[in-house]
Amino acid sequence: MANGTVLAVGIDGACWSLVDNWIDEGELPNLREIRDNGTWGELESCVPPVTCPAWKCYSTSQNPGELGVFWWESLDIASKESFTPSSRSFSHPELWDILNDAGVTTGVVGMPLTYPPKEVDGFMISGGPGAPDHDFTYPEDVEDELKSKFDYTPRPTFPADSEGDNEEEFAEKSIEQVDLDFKVAKHLYEKYDVDFLQVCSFEINAPLQHQFYDGEPTKKAWKIIDNHLGDLADEFEYVVIHSDHGTSEMDQQFFINSWLAQEGYLTRDRSFFERLADYGITRDRLLGVLDTLRLREPLSNVQTLRNLGRRIPDSRGLFGEREGSAIFDKVLWGETDAVGLAQGPLYLNTDKLNEQEYETTRNKLVEEIESIVDEKRDAPPIQQVFKKEEVYHGEYMDKAPDLVALDAPEYHNKGGIGKKELFRKSDWRGNNARQGLHVISGPGVDSARVDAEIYDVAPTILSLFDLDPPSNLDGTPVLD
């Protein structure tokens, strides 16, 4: 019985190369049936293909140059500051805002970058990194209900040590979260009877696909998603399944700032603390000592630990991966042309380089970074380097990274600063990739293969409601 009109299932890091075998083996019968009856294909993500801002590229149909958010963190070379976005950093109307304006009720569960939740005509449950275990629902009183009925929070509480002995518990908790997100979505759908339901799974990718790639825990979680798909699909006229980006099998980490330092593009200050590391005094050992002395608790406010992360390298000799402030602390700007963040964004030092030097350096970096080879494996760590104007357009081009280096499938650019080697064997098995997936199924939808872009999904959903997409969107409906 179909009451609702569109069910959208957003699966972080979903792609055909990961699930095709399971579909062929009959492990995901509902996904198979929906795909066989629908229009489906690859879904190209933004660059770099990363959860932030990819989920917002989906929900707003705007590219990062228009959103002003390019990754988990942004550097401002002029002010020497780094910024970490939250849902408040995004001001464009989202799919649900446009639907609500047209009188369509909406429910959203578990989408990354939706904390704090905003007022919608329906409900919104925050999800993904940065969603805490309180104040995560709109309407507010839904939170108590979800906690008492499902013991629900937007993210699982993981054991302190995510590796070794705890790996099994770590996987179990992630799988349980995948299941809970759908259970909560179904419960709220039944209660509010919305026209559009969006349910997202973040844990399927982080940690499951990152840590296990196509291993048993990932397969188990996908089978749970498939069961829920079978259960929910009949309630809706149309079903849309989509990713924020895809996943590839990963083997190595690559440290872009170490390469920039090696080639003379980046010079850093080797501080007193860093020289301590030469004598084996690292952040991990220091934290161990603090534990022994029972000093960690009184010191454990976030700022203290962040400062520690910036000033003292960990046992791998690395300063924080997602800590642009570490870059601003460590880099000697008078002798530096470029710095990089993890997964691709590269910023040129416009304080030092004049206009002509900027262009020459940018061209040289594109050519040289695309030519890097990991000699041990005879493979390039970076598959392509884009100039910002090749991949972004819009209001915030002046805030965009000058270049974006796209990871080669088996390499994860770790960013960070302070590492001596360029490469290291990766602990994780799955990396983000640009090609994800999408499926649209329902009355009048042809069975056909059509590849699309992440910007096309929201306009497609609007078209399923017979609504004309606003003219300023970056995508167009996939269906005729």
Ligand SMILES: [Zn+2]
């Ligand atoms: Zn993601």
